Amino acid sequence: TYIIAQPCVDVKDRACVDECPVDCIYEGDRMLYIHPEECVDCGACEPVCPVEAIFYEDDVPEEWKDYYDVNVHFFDGLGMPGGAAKLGPLPKDHPMVAALPPQNQ
Numbered sequence: 787t788y789i790i791a792q793p794c795v796d797v798k799d800r801a802c803v804d805e806c807p808v809d810c811i812y813e814g815d816r817m818l819y820i821h822p823e824e825c826v827d828c829g830a831c832e833p834v835c836p837v838e839a840i841f842y843e844d845d846v847p848e849e850w851k852d853y854y855d856v857n858v859h860f861f862d863g864l865g866m867p868g869g870a871a872k873l874g875p876l877p878k879d880h881p882m883v884a885a886l887p888p889q890n891q
């Protein structure tokens with residue numbers, strides 16, 4: 787899977803959403819998250835993010851390694867919704883993201 791890391795927090799450019807052929811990039815309160823089981827690893831989202839927040843799971847910079855679990859566990863209890871558009875923005879974040887001070891301002 788691909789994952790979204792810290793540079794997205796409080797930025798949420800959303801250019802990635804328009805590129806994803808399976809609509810597996812879901813919006814939280816402070817960042818967006820890629821569903822690890824719905825992502826088909828097409829890679830289309832990665833080059834369009836203006837803040838370079840998106841990485842293939844094996845290429846996540848060391849300082850943001852925790853964001854693999856952040857993306858995975860954001861979906862705890864949500865199962866496989868099968869599309870971000872129909873679900874809409876979710877009024878929550880992974881607890882680690884929710885606890886961050888304002889980012890990337």
Ligand code: F3S
Pocket residue numbers: 790793794797798799800801802803818834835836837838839840
């Ligand atoms: Fe975030 Fe970049 Fe997408 S800022 S919303 S990962 S285009």
Ligand code: F3S
Pocket residue numbers: 788805806807808809810811820824825826827828829830831832
């Ligand atoms: Fe979509 Fe990016 Fe995965 S475009 S399929 S989230 S690699």
